[in-house]
Amino acid sequence: MTVWNDQVIIVTGGSRGIGYETARCLVGAGARVLLVARDPVATANAAATLSQNGPGEAHGLAHTLTGCPEDGEAVCRAAFQQYGRITGLVNCAGGASVGTPLGLDWRRWQEDFTVKFWGYLSLMRAVVPYLRQVGGGAIVNVAGVTGKDPNPRLAAATTINGALRGLTKILADEVAPWQIRVVNVNPGATETALLLQMAEGYARLDQISPDQALVRMRQTPRGRLTRPEDIARLIRFLLSDEAGMITGTSVDIDGGIHRGPA
Ligand SMILES: NC(=O)c1ccc[n+]([C@@H]2O[C@H](COP(=O)([O-])OP(=O)(O)OC[C@H]3O[C@@H](n4cnc5c(N)ncnc54)[C@H](OP(=O)(O)O)[C@@H]3O)[C@@H](O)[C@H]2O)c1
Structure with a gap:
């Protein structure tokens, strides 16, 4: 059984939406959470509210993910300085620009990739040595069902979520010997x-x-x-010992939108 008050989890995009609900669910179970987002006031307020409600606690880190390896390193260093260990990561900072492959502005393609693809990769690479220090752990990427069902109007999200599916599979193989699991969660349209x-x-x-x-x-x-709290409960399960045999896969949470092979 997972002892939640031993858990220290980084949640990027934790100031609102799916990330905030996930942090709330984890703090509610007793975990200590580092919330990461750009807006310092929103991040500090979110962390303060969660800590007040307990029984776990949260700390806010204002950090802009810029698509560099240094982002992941800085965030992990901050979590370690705050709590002395890291046992899990939830990659959730990102957006989804609306536009077709030809129609979406080049800058939006780049911005979406910067935060959601390079940002997620930077955090995953940086957290692995910390998870190894505590004998293993779990990484959950909030991807999206467009990675399975391409949506021509969400060209960047479709491409990024597809790439995260592949990356999750091969990274999960690479880190399995160290008792680290990597799982994607695929929300459909979610109320945020x-x-x-x-x-x-x-x-x-x-x-x-x-x-x-x-x-x-x-x-x-x-x-x-889909509601953020639906996804938060799934993520809490995927981070727990009960999900110990789930790795290198994607779990849809979309109310049945996904049309392709399950
Ligand atoms: N909502 C949906 O329908 C849906 C469906 C499928 C997948 N998803 C995915 O789920 C994830 C969360 O989405 P959401 O709906 O919860 O979005 P949201 O409510 O807009 O929240 C996004 C979070 O990411 C943070 N963020 C954005 N850019 C950042 C950056 N460069 N550096 C650091 N933090 C950044 C935001 O805070 P700041 O603005 O302060 O930085 C905020 O905390 C995203 O990856 C999204 O693609 C969402």
Whole structure:
């Protein structure tokens, strides 16, 4: 059984949305969490609220992921300085620009890759030596179901999530001898601030209103959007000892949107 108050977990993108709910779920179980996001006030406030509610605690680190290896190193160093050990990582900082392969602005392609592909890789590479120090641990990447079901209007997210699927598989093989697991979580459309940005993007592309775009996104087989707390509970499970045989794979959490082979 997982002893949560022994766990020290880095959650990037922890100031709001899926990352914040994940941090809340982990602190609620007793873990110590380092939240990482750009906005120093939002990050500090999120950490303070979580620590007040306990029983675990959270510390906020304002850091901008810029696509360099030094990002992961700086974040891991901060977590180690704060808590003296690291047992897990949740990569969740990122966005999803709306646009087709030809239509999406080059700068947005680069920005999305910088944060979500290079950012995730930088954290994964940096955390491995810390996980080895404590005899193993788990890495969960919040990817997205577009990595399995390509969405032409989410060109960058589709490409990044597909790349993360492949990377998760081969990294999981490489780190398995050190008792480290690597798993992707694939949300479908999820109720966060990012979803509203996506609805505005779809509305522009399709010349409909953002509300109409949201109605379309809500049409999942389950009849509702995924909620951040649905994903948070899944991530807590994947980080726990109960998930000890789950590695090198992707778990969809999308209310049944995914159409291809399971
Ligand atoms: N919502 C969905 O429908 C959905 C579906 C599939 C996958 N996902 C994926 O789930 C993850 C979380 O999405 P979300 O919906 O929770 O988004 P969100 O509510 O917009 O939260 C994004 C988080 O990432 C942080 N962040 C963004 N850029 C950053 C940077 N350069 N450096 C450090 N932190 C940064 C943000 O804080 P600051 O702005 O302060 O930096 C915030 O904490 C993303 O990878 C997204 O692609 C979301």
